[in-house]
Amino acid sequence: MSSGYLELDMDLERAKVLKKEEHIKHIKSLVREFSVGGGDVRVPERWLIELGIGWVLHLPLADAASAVQTYDALMTWIRALAQVVEIIGYTEPLFPEQAVNQLSNIFEEEEQVLGQLQFAKFFQEAMFKMLPFVDWIVSEALVASNGMEPPYENLSTLLGVHGALSKALPQIQLASSLPQIQLASSLLLSAEVVRIQHDAVGLLVAKEAKVVGAIWSTMKEIRNRILAPMEDNGDDSSRTATLEGSSDIHKATRSLISYIELLRTNYSSLAPIVSVNYQSHNAAVPPLDSMIIGIASCLEEKLAEETGSFPDRSLKFLFLFNNSYLISQKVDPLWSVIEFNPVTANNESFLSFIKAHQEATIRKVQSYMESYLQASWVPVLSCLFNNPTPLSLAKNKNYSPLAKFESEFQKVYTTQKLWKVPDPGLRKTLRKAINMKIMPDYTKYIEDNNITTKRIAPWELEKMLQELFEG
Known part of the structure; x- marks a missing residue:
């Protein structure tokens, strides 16, 4: 490595250290102001405003609701949570254990633990102000949509919040497990610090569980919307197109494809959630994969029923040929996710299932093509x-x-x-x-x-x- 690159790395590292020191200095001043004010809640509120999420202080007012409906606002909240968690990770630099070991009298020992307690209370208050956003976003996601489109945007939003909480939780758990300052004269104060930290962890766990529940509910709603019969979903244009007959890709198929792409993009996040809530009929197949196959199979059956109204048998088979092929093209790439799961990748039963499923899919698509040829061109040739x-x-x-x-x-x-x-x-x-x-x-x-x-x-x-x- 050239000296130029080494100097650049050193400059970047120095910049990171300076930034961290500035954060620590700023947080110390805020905690001190919070403490002097007797736990003045306006101090952590001002910090949240600095982080760009001051609107969380006004939830669930209408103006705040409109503000957080945008993707940018969601990303701002996620970044703010990451910064809060990062600062919490500075607990040791804020209250170094070496300083405690060098204290010369009981007053200084108690002063040190009292500072840590105020630090914990400050962040507890900030978290209390931030996390109602989770409740708000969950309630919004579970409200029935006025439109008939599956709520993919709601699911994406919930996944974003879940990802932020999932990332924050282990970091806060780690911070709460760091050696605490427990001095003989300050046991009560130290116990209070531990309690506050454990409460923060418990609150995050509860919020994460709430989001997980909302994610699963939204996934069930999406499935129901995709598989809803045409006459029940109020979509007159789709119903007319079905009655008149069209060989093109059905709206429900396009919706399923969008859903599969969303599930595949978030496979690692969704797989644990689905594994708890969805029972696979085949033990060799991961629950999320099994769920996707199940929805795809149900939709194909539904589309086959819909073609009963088609005026032309040739059109019917061409329609099924088009839709089954596209569904198979989107389902099959899911198998590539096995590379992220060495256990599954080496599972012979699963690999056999993949092969059998792909062969069955090919036979189905080919059968639709042959049926189309028999209905359309064999009579011409005859x-x-x-x-x-x-x-x-x-x-x-x-x-x-x-x-x-x-x-x-x-x-x-x-x-x-x-x-x-x-x-x-x-x-x-x-x-x-x-x-x-x-x-x-x-x-x-x-x-x-x-x-x-x-x-x-x-x-x-x-x-x-x-x-x-x-x-």
């Missing part, structure tokens, strides 16, 4: 080989098998050109499958019957097939 045209009309080119084939092909093409397969790769695969279903037999028919005059040339048919499903 015009060439299963032709009941009377002999009197068979020689008429307008009634020939080829003419019927071309006519039916044109009808299907005209209709399905407006249908949609959103995924480019899936669209390419389906076009290729149609080509393989139609073109070999069509070409063979032309060759076997020495047909030289055609309304649509083979290359034109192939070009038309490449225009399908653009929407």
Whole structure:
């Protein structure tokens, strides 16, 4: 490492030390002012204002409520909590044990413990002022939304608060377990310090538990919203689209995909919560993974029921093909999280389950594609080989098998050109499958019957097939 980098590292380290010393000096002055004022609550309140969260002092007033509804305000509260916890970690520098060992009389010993007590009370008061935000955010998250969208934003907010509390709790527990100043003449004061610290830990534990409960309730609400029948969720546009029929991705599928992405992003935070509240039917599968698979399976069953109203069987199978494929594409990447869990990664039962699930998913998607081909293109092809045209009309080119084939092909093409397969790769695969279903037999028919005059040339048919499903 060059001398320039070493100097930069030293400068950064000195800056950190100076910043820490400034924090300690500032907190000492605040604690002293708090103590002289007989526990003046305005002092810790002023500190919270300095930290940018003065609005927590006015909860749950309407103006404060509107202030904390923004992402920036939430992040400010999280940063403020981190700073408070950081300062609490300075307990030893504020009250060094060496200074106590060097005290020469009982008065100085009691003065030292009294200072630590005031420090503990100051932070207790600050925490009391900060943590009602947790209650407020939980109550807001659990209030039923006026809209019908699943409350993903509420879940993200709760996860942010939970993450801050989860990070703060072990640090405060560590601070509370540091050797306390326990002098013979100051046992009562020292015991009071310990009690305050333990109360702070207990309060944080209770708030964290409350947030966990709200997270699980919100997750259940999201599941219910995703799986709610169209006629029950008040979404007229989705209901109309379902009745009329569309091959596109269903709104519920898009909602599930958003949910899966949110769960995957927060997998490490949510896995412990889900493991306590959700009982997996397969012991080899982690509860969160099992829960996601369960929701995806329920949605696919629901979508299959919804297609009962579709006017066209071909459209029904194309719709299921599109939606099942997208769901499988989002569920399967979840298996990559096993890299964070060495125990699961080496679990043969779990790995076998993954393989079996992926194979079953592939078979399901392929079955929808084959059903679509049978409903759409096999009847077109049958015009060439299963032709009941009377002999009197068979020689008429307008009634020939080829003419019927071309006519039916044109009808299907005209209709399905407006249908949609959103995924480019899936669209390419389906076009290729149609080509393989139609073109070999069509070409063979032309060759076997020495047909030289055609309304649509083979290359034109192939070009038309490449225009399908653009929407």
